[in-house]
Amino acid sequence: MLRISVNGRSSEVDVDPATPLVYVLRNDLALNGPKLGCARSQCGACTVLVDGRAVRSCQMRAGEAEGREVTTLEGLGTPARPHPLQAAFIAEQAAQCGYCTNGMIMQAAQLLQDKREGLTEADVREALDHNLCRCGTQPRVVRAVLRAARQQGA
Amino acid sequence: MGVDTLSRRGLLAGLAAGAAGLAIGFRLDGADAQPAGPAAPAMLRANPQLDSWVRITPDGRIVVLTGRVELGQGILTAMRQIAAEELDVAPERLALISGDTAETANEGVTAGSQSVRFGGEALAVACADARATLVGVAAQAWGVDRAAISVRDGVIQGAGGRSMTYAEAASRVSLVRPVDTSARRKPPAAATLVGTSYPRTDIPAKVFGQQVFIHDLRPEGMLFGAVARPPGYAARLVSLDMVWAKSLPGVIEVVRDGSFLGVIARREEQANEAARMIAASAEWREGAPLFGGKSVFEYLRTAPSETRTIHSTEGGGPGARRHTAEYRRGFQAHASIGASCALARWEDGRLTVWSHSQGPFPLRGDLARGLRMQQAAIRVIHVQGSGCYGHNGADDVALDAALLARAVPGRTVRVHWTHEEEMTWAPWGSAMVVRLEAGMAGDGALTSWAHDVWSFPHSTRPASTDGCNLRAAWYLENPVPMGRITDGALPNGAAARNAVPIYAVPGQKVTTHFHTDMPVRTSALRTLGGYFNAVAAEMFMDECAAIAGVDPVAYRLRHLRDPRLVAVLRRAVEVSGWQPRPVTPGRGRAQGTELIGTGVGLSKYKNSDAHVAVVARVAVDVGTGAVRVQRLWAATEAGRAINPDGIANQIEGGMVQATSWTLMEEGRWDHRRITSEDYHAYPIIDFGHVPPIESVLIDRPDLPSIGVGEGSQAPTGAAIANAILDATGRHVPEIPFTPERVLAALRG
Secondary structure, eight states: OEEEEETTEEEEEOSOTTSBHHHIIIIISOOOSSOOOOSSSSSOTTEEEETTEEEETTTSBGGGGTTSEEEOHHHHOOSSSOOHHHHHHHHTTOOSSOTTHHHHHHHHHHHHHHOOSSOOHHHHHHHTTTOOOSSOOHHHHHHHHHHHHHHHHO | OHHHHHHHHHHHHHHHHHHHHHHHHOOGGGTTSBOOOTTHHHHHHHSOBGGGTEEEOTTSOEEEEESOOOSSSOHHHHHHHHHHHHHTOOGGGEEEEESBTTTSOOOOOSOTTOIIIIIIHHHHHHHHHHHHHHHHHHHHHHTOOGGGOEEETTEEEOGGGOEEEHHHHHTTSOOOSBOOTTOOBOOGGGOSSTTSOOOOSSHHHHHTTOSOSGGGOOOTTOEEEEEOOOSSTTOEEEEOOHHHHHTSTTEEEEEEETTEEEEEESSHHHHHHHHHHHHHHSEEEOOOOGGGGSOHHHHHHHSOOEEEEEEEOOOOOOOSEEEEEEEEEOOBOOOOSSOOEEEEEEETTEEEEEEOOSOHHHHHHHHHHHHTSOGGGEEEEEOOOSOOSBSOTHHHHHHHHHHHHTTSTTSOEEEEOOHHHHHHHSOBBOOEEEEEEEEEOTTSOEEEEEEEEEEOOSOOOSOOSSSOOSGGGGGSSSOOOOOOOOOOOTTTOSTTTTTSOSSOOSSEEEEEEEOOOOSSOBOOBTTTTHHHHHHHHHHHHHHHHHHHTOOHHHHHHHHOOOHHHHHHHHHHHHHHTOOOOOOOTTOOEEETTEEEEEEEEEEEGGGTSOEEEEEEEEEEETTTOOEEEEEEEEEEEOSSOSOHHHHHHHHHHHHHHHHHHHHHOOOOBOSSSBOOOSTTTSOOOOGGGOOOEEEEEOOOTTSOOOOOTTSSHHHHHHHHHHHHHHHHOOOOOEESOOHHHHHHHHHO
8 A cells, every 4th residue: 555645635545666656646546637648758748746846757656756745737726726837828828739738837837946037938948858749839838938937926 | 531532522512512502592681791611511411400510408508519529729619719609609608519429410530621611611600590590589579670689698689678598599499400501601890709819718627637638537447458569560469378368467358359469457557568568478470571671762662553643734845954853751650749548338239439539430430340330339429639640549549449348348448558559550651752853944934843752641541431440450350451542632632732733834744653552551640741742842943943043932923823822922031031042052151060041831731721831041060960940930821710829829830840840750660560669769849949930820801711720831841941952052852851861961
């Protein structure tokens, strides 16, 4: 039995601790935020925050998440209280299919924590360079992250 | 076969019937109202029932139905705008049902940039009919002229504060009847919603992690399935220790039917791991090596193919000079971020499938043939998937799920392919060779134009009337082979899409060399053959302009008769600050270790849809051959814009995707199968390489909406190619323009 804390809630899961975290989040805890993409840490769709750091949940074993705080897209904000990034992605219409959106937002969430001021377009591109989007929404994603940074700074 | 034939058939029928429909249906009392577009009657004739497009329920819900499906292109938002506009209802109030074989119209496949043009037009006419009918009920009840009545958010309003809801009106009339195709759409000038950038209705759910995707469906008691793949496409199963296979952790069932082999497990990762172990331990018999050991281009040029001249025009002499060039493109992948997924459940011999297929109805037909059952016993319900960009694994995985779920009746089985399965087993975009030959007069004017294309199929989707185009069916003990493979015919074409020149040249000839044998299975990748045919033709135009010693834009304008193409070309030139100059072979403008070049590309997608001109500025590193796109500019015109921001999103997204195709993407294979199985082996563009993009839209509310979703791919590839030519003065004939190829051209 594994005890992990996700979005401020502690859950017990009957699973092999070696199971990649993404399966536990999606299939045991019924969370939709982290997406299963390449499962090889190449696309970033499965990104979550573990103790505030962006982590590829396809690579982290569920057992490693014990005793740490996992935050998924659902825990970042809600329609009533959206995170600035969530609001900005809507404002900029920064998605097409939206499958990569989780990873973009979660990776950018770490960026916004780390660099609260003077964020440039180059910073955003560098931070998201290992998050892939096949629809070609990268220019909108960059605008959305910069908008969120302004919002957060305001 | 596939969508293209279906819709082409519809288009032709629509054109034939359109004139008659116009004469009968267009009422003169509404001179400013728009008659139904020529193709709408065909889509409505295929699905004539009004209640398959719009329903008003007794409790006042307004339900709009569309056979088109959301692929991330924003089509359901556009449909909502269109329906709300015609119905005069707040868009948020509409309930939308999409792509469900038990509910919606059969609109074939959502592909080819046809949804707004055909599906949107049909929906608009149906909604206009519903509104007119309901207003008529109120007019009669109140004894007033319908001209004295207005509608506000679904409430019919008359003089003196009288009002009647749509639900009340609907209770006095039957909307279960054929659509009156003479119904008039609201004139564009009166539109308040169509033409605005109404925000996408699906984005909020996606940024908050709500259930949106098929991968997020988790019905009670769901099990997980996975397929154990052969080592190569032609390999067949000889033996497997079934007892051992069933003993693997979490495994509930092992399904073997001929060489189709799969497992059902309690957990997703257990299913995947068991499938991997089973595939590795099973004994397989290998097939013949792919392409007989040749390169794909050698294979395309030398293996037997069907050669047909599909377009020719008279006139044009041999010209004073001739120019010939050959261009090549390797296999390219859809490479969706989320791999294909389906859910299936059997109950009392009936099958329900949840799928992100582009064509729920065609998929149902192929499932029925693959499973040897009646299609009436199958329901396919569309649920969004990851963006597909054409025929990826979405359809195949549905049969996988159905075959596995058959072993556990009453239980839902979800199959979510791995990314490696998607890359290896889904169809690829065809490798192609294009050869162009032109005659030119002494003044440089084109006197003849011959375009030859060697290609594998560009549509092997479900929807054939025979066989089964779902991969698992070919591996069964009693296999169901593929349906007959045909190339799409002009005007829109498949292998020859956009091979007919957009330029006024006498003496045109288009010839296809079509391969129906597919060592690597190919099918629709966004634009089919359109991207590469147009890229090749536009590269060739620049080479001809260089021979003529004329500026590439001026050279194009000299050969253009289509005012809409002229307009986008002029606009792109204007926004990019194009400096007229002839292409001078062998001379690049050096800037440090880089050569800087600017190029233009122009296209009218399918020779019938979006007009897009793109200008690219690139930097070529002379030491490495690496090409960096510094900036892209685009001008687009696609008739009446339903949602300008939606168009911008599609156009700009297509430009990013085409930049990736053009510079980076090429599938590789060994003797058995494709080996480009992940993003390391098949890289796609990352943030660092996405260029800044400036795109402008020319809205033409006076013209019918035409397809735009695939409009920017070809002109983007062409503009980059021509910018490389401008920078280096060298012909680089093979896409992708990898550093190695560009360097070889620089040193050649």
